[in-house]
Amino acid sequence: MTTKTLDRTRPPAAGHRRPPGFISRWRARRAEREQWAAHHRLAQGITAEFREACTALRLCQYVSVAAGITVRTPRVGAVHGGPPITLTVELMAGQEPADFISKENGPRLAHSLGGHGLRVEPMPGRWVRLVVLNHDPLRDGFALPALTVASGSEPVILGRTEDGITLGHAIADASHIAVQGQNGSGKSAFTYALLSQLAAADDVLVCGSDITGLVLGPAWYDTPHAVHQMTNLDDLEEHANFLEELVLVMEARLGEIPPRQDKITPRPDCPTLLVVLEEFPGLLRAADARPKPKRGEGTPMGDRIRSCVLRLLSEGRKAAIRVLMLAQRFEATAVGGGYARDQFALRLSFRVPADSLEMLHGTDARALGPEHANAAPGIAYLSGLGRDCERIRVPYLGEYGEYVDRVQAYARRAER
Numbered sequence: 001m002t003t004k005t006l007d008r009t010r011p012p013a014a015g016h017r018r019p020p021g022f023i024s025r026w027r028a029r030r031a032e033r034e035q036w037a038a039h040h041r042l043a044q045g046i047t048a049e050f051r052e053a054c055t056a057l058r059l060c061q062y063v064s065v066a067a068g069i070t071v072r073t074p075r076v077g078a079v080h081g082g083p084p085i086t087l088t089v090e091l092m093a094g095q096e097p098a099d100f101i102s103k104e105n106g107p108r109l110a111h112s113l114g115g116h117g118l119r120v121e122p123m124p125g126r127w128v129r130l131v132v133l134n135h136d137p138l139r140d141g142f143a144l145p146a147l148t149v150a151s152g153s154e155p156v157i158l159g160r161t162e163d164g165i166t167l168g169h170a171i172a173d174a175s176h177i178a179v180q181g182q183n184g185s186g187k188s189a190f191t192y193a194l195l196s197q198l199a200a201a202d203d204v205l206v207c208g209s210d211i212t213g214l215v216l217g218p219a220w221y222d223t224p225h226a227v228h229q230m231t232n233l234d235d236l237e238e239h240a241n242f243l244e245e246l247v248l249v250m251e252a253r254l255g256e257i258p259p260r261q262d263k264i265t266p267r268p269d270c271p272t273l274l275v276v277l278e279e280f281p282g283l284l285r286a287a288d289a290r291p292k293p294k295r296g297e298g299t300p301m302g303d304r305i306r307s308c309v310l311r312l313l314s315e316g317r318k319a320a321i322r323v324l325m326l327a328q329r330f331e332a333t334a335v336g337g338g339y340a341r342d343q344f345a346l347r348l349s350f351r352v353p354a355d356s357l358e359m360l361h362g363t364d365a366r367a368l369g370p371e372h373a374n375a376a377p378g379i380a381y382l383s384g385l386g387r388d389c390e391r392i393r394v395p396y397l398g399e400y401g402e403y404v405d406r407v408q409a410y411a412r413r414a415e416r
């Protein structure tokens, strides 16, 4: 009689998998239970930290019960250990999603949960999802691809939001653009990126005044734009004359608006005039420092420049004129007055002191002031485009030489 024995030392034949035995099934179940218990402990810990932080930040309600006063915090639903840690939270009566990030609440809640910042995503009903960000989502830069638009009505890339959305803006849209930032905060690099994308558009003319002679000037040599760019600081009269000519062009265009239309539609023979005013407060200071003409012998140069820019800002939109003004700080007196400042529908602030941020973006920006005062180059606070004010990372083209190369490569040649 032969006895069949099971040889456990021999490996199973190739291609044959033994069904899991009791021990391995038990081990898998135990690992699953331990994993679940670990997750449960983590979720409880996160919930406890969140509730304590809510109490400290007064994102809670005080309820009077028989035993005294008790504190109610927003109910926590699902918790995911991440990364990134996320919690679904039910809003309490009277609470809004923005309450979790208003004032300093966002960073404070996030720090309590071991993160850097907090993002609030609305959910159906009275629930929101809170995402604890491990690091600043704008930390990593993004390079501007070698792209240009064929027309000013196509959007150029302005930047990327914290959610990774790429924001575009067509220069033909009726908005003047204000850009402020301290030295080295990334204003010029942003302008290089913006203008290089527009270099090939035949219905956009990049003109203006640039006392630094870098944004305009050399990069645009031998293109049709160059003759409309004033870069000579020694001849301020040239800047004032040019702005006065622009006002005349604007008046002529306004007089030529076709019947049944309320604005000029840009075309190659009547392009959008993008008037770049680089370091505009510097131009005004230099103009104001010139000797004033005697009474009855003309208008001071500073006043001529101020009044032209004010007119371009307030009347230029219908005449396909867009102003891009750059300044270290948009103080009313430095940029031609509060009325002039109010004309900018699209506003970007690179690193600036907290009071400058509030000056350009209003009180909504106050909470971000201290943090933004130390923002890395290329991180800007943006208002406009029909969106809530938000932080963005603008695209980076590279150093100045790359800007010159791109403009020279894509801009059309001047007719001789």
Ligand SMILES: Nc1ncnc2c1ncn2[C@@H]1O[C@H](COP(=O)(O)OP(=O)(O)OP(=O)(O)O)[C@@H](O)[C@H]1O
Residues within 6 Å of the ligand: 141, 142, 181, 182, 183, 184, 185, 186, 187, 188, 189, 190, 350, 377, 378, 379, 393, 394, 395, 396
């Ligand atoms: N988007 C960006 N991403 C990464 N680095 C950037 C970005 N923008 C600027 N930088 C870096 O910061 C430096 C300073 O930027 P930029 O010259 O544009 O500042 P600025 O605000 O124009 O300063 P200034 O007023 O002195 O001209 C650049 O040389 C570059 O190294």
